[in-house]
Amino acid sequence: MSPGQIAALIAAGAFVLLVLFLAVTLVKLGRTLDEATVAIRKAHKNSDPLFLEANTTLTHVNTQLERVDGITANARAVSGNVSALTSLFTATLGGPLVKAAALSYGLSKAVRARRKAAVETPGKHSRRPGRRKGGRR
Template sequence: MTAGQIAALIAAGAFVLLVLLLAIPLIKLGRTLDEATIAIRKTHEGSAPILDGANTTISHVNTQLRRVDGITVNARAVSGNVSALTSLFTATMGGPLVKTAAFSYGVSKAIKARRERKEAKGKK
């Protein structure tokens, strides 16, 4: 055996050792990828019922929103009617009520002033 052959044998052995050392992480990486694939598959299978439930929930929410929209339209109509009624009341009764209130206030002030004058004369 010559020195070249011995060197070739050592190089071949080192190459085999290198291949073995690299094979272990590659095998572990393959297992990790298999586990990741299984996890993704299970997640995909489990998400279908969740998405179906979400679609059902959204359908119910849309139904409720349509009902709320109807209620809002009716509330708008009622507030318009109340506004019209308030305007009508103000136009027909507001003026006389304000005049009556002002008159009664004036009368009470006049009576109070008269009483104060009488009391002031009585003390002198």
Template sequence: MTPTQIAALIVAGAFVLLVVLLAIPLVKLGRTLDEATVAIRKAHENTDPIFTGANSTLTHVNTQLERVDGITANAKTVSGNVSALSSLFTATLGGPLVKTAAFSYGVSKALRARRKRKEEPWGKHSRRKGGRK
């Protein structure tokens, strides 16, 4: 064997060793990709029930929101009716009622003052300065 052939054998052995050393990580990487493919497939199979449940939940939420919209509209109508009723009450009965209340307050105050004068004839509200004799 010539030195060139020996060098070629060494280079060939080194190349085989390099291929074997690179083959091990490639085999491991292939197994990892297979596991990732299986995991993605399982995740894809399990998404149908999740999406179905989410879809039914959204349908239920939309139904409830429609009910809330109806309730809100009814509450708005009721508040408008109450506002109109209070305005009508104020316009029709408010003025006379306030006048009646003021009149009755004035009458009761006058009656109290009169009773007080009758009970204390020589008090500060008396017109006589010397009192009765």
């Protein structure tokens, strides 16, 4: 055998080992892809009920949001009505009520001041002017 033939045999052996290595790798890759295909099928079968439930949930949420929108609109209307009622009350009763409160405060203050003056100077209002304590003029 010549050195060229030995080199060709070594190269052929290395090529066979390379082919065997690639064949084992491809078989393992095939099994992995089969398992991935099975997992994807199971996920697809299980995702249909999940999507149906999510769709049902979104429908319920949209219904509740429509109700909340109605409640918010009603609350806005009530708020406007209360504001208008408050303005009306202030316009019709606010001014006279403030005047009446001021009058009652002024009267009570005047009565207190008069009573205080009567207590401080007793008998001042009991005698008639021009008369003396002792009797006639």
